[in-house]
Amino acid sequence: MNNEILVGKSTQRTAQKQNPCVQGTSPQNVTVILPAFNEEVSIGSVVLLTRYYADSVIVVDDGSSDRTAEIARKAGAEVIVHEVNKGKGAALKTGFAAADDLGADIIVTMDSDGQHNPAEIPKLIEPIIKGEADMVNGSRYLNGLDKNTPAYRRVGQTILDEVTNLNSGLHITDSQSGFRAFSASTKDIFRFKAQGMAIESEMLADAGKSGLRIAEVEIGVRYDVDCSTEHPIKHGFGVLLMILKDIEFNKPLYYLTVPGAALGIGGIIMGALFLREFVIGKNLYFGPTILMVLFIIVGSFMALTGILLHSISAILRDSRIN
Template sequence: MNNELFVGSNVQLTKKNEDNSHTRGTSPQNITVILPAFNEEVSIGSIALLTRYYADNVIVVDDGSSDRTAEIARKAGANVIVHEVNKGKGAALKTGFEAATSLGADVIVTMDSDGQHNPAEIPKLVAPIIDGYAEMVNGSRYLNRADKNTPIYRRVGQTILDTATNMNSGLKITDSQSGFRAFAASTKNVFRFNAQGMAIESEMLADAGRSGLRIKEVEIGVRYDVDCSTENPIQHGLGVLVMVLKDIEFNKPLYYFTVPGLALGVGGLYMGAHFLQTFAMGGGLPFGPTMLMVLFIVIGSFMALTGILLHTVAGIAKKTRMA
């Protein structure tokens, strides 16, 4: 048995396009929405039905669900792809992007399947791409500090993840964990889709930033009363942060090694200057703090040099790939 099953037909797709043309307007762009889903039988039917009003195709990637997600999505008129085992959101999006390309998509939209996002905002999200202003659009809850309903613990964690993601990607994104995004279909090969869990959102921004994609943010709304996530938010946040830090380690070693190393080294030198001043005035040198000073200077120097070396190696490897 194949690991992936595709359900749908060209006849159904053609009829769907005709039914939706009056709602979407006269844009010649083919808009395809990807809904990665894992055990979302409660919400997937209504989300798929609503989304069809604003898209040519709706693809539901059932990522190893044990409930009726695939069956309900199919009855709602979506094109369903089934992973027989749970592979994670990154793999589900990769499958969805490949399917969307095969369906002739010009613009690909990703949405969460639990009802947090409003399909009626799809036209606003895809407009910058259709108008030629962007290749990727990020739906942001915080673009104008509009979302005052975000629980405080989420906002604190979000700020940490935004800072780390922006440092890694070189971007200035206000909502790095948004799953409501639009992409020009031509960007498909830019993304690695390696992240297993929700860290895929940060990974895609890092890939987009390094590839120089034109990125725009638009304001979106979100509902928290329908959040069906079973993952602990603290565990989720730490997992994303670890992934981002690992990415920085390999792609931006100056941030990961050199900057902290310089901070340690400078701290050690400051301690040394203070100890010398004390010694010159007739005081003694305390053994513990003196050894800590030496440790700071040695480790800081090693980290700073390691970062510079790795940065040089990464630059040579990048030039080699481009040659």
């Protein structure tokens, strides 16, 4: 693995042992992972605040060209550096492995730009401590979408939530939240393959497939510190495309059989209408007739392919269980 540990553990652990807030929160080891890319402006304050609510703070500097790693180290974080930018999924994978090495019982993920409030960590991890959940999702929209959010963002968020829930089999109100808590026992179920912010939806799909108990708690978010360089519409389409690809492999009945059946049925209805017109003496037009045939052929192919892939997936799942 092409990473470099930049800071030792003794200084931070000594500081945390003297921190009554962390001890009062839970007897378990709470480790926070902060994926970071060019976050020198915010990373120092985020680490300092987070250390008050955690036993360890891991910053994964994902190929930054600024002083993110240096400032995080001086603030007392465990710092791991990716020499090149690998994406948030790879950064989280590195962070989860490091948290396991530190003996974490609970792993918390947060954004490093200051959007999330570290003071909400105790609330986030509470369902895990009580044994009520394996994973907790911090939700900005537990009580509905904020009406002050621009309309295109509300529409985009709703679409991503619905498609993510379809793929994962869950009912999550904020599928794109980066503020989450995990029991350390869940660390091996995640693929960490998605690029960019699509990792949030991928982790929910993995959690749903593995049958994790998932809870949601309401969190606040500061949007005045949002420094994302990617346009929200471009980001939304990228995440949606990833989810649809995931559905194609994990739920082919939804992705192929359902739309294929709709096309095939549409073609059959068109054929029935054309046949009725032909019987009463009207002419059949070449264009619509070819379209009808295409609908039936393509729809039937998609439906049968989806059924075949679903059967193969079921056989593979059974073989893994046995």
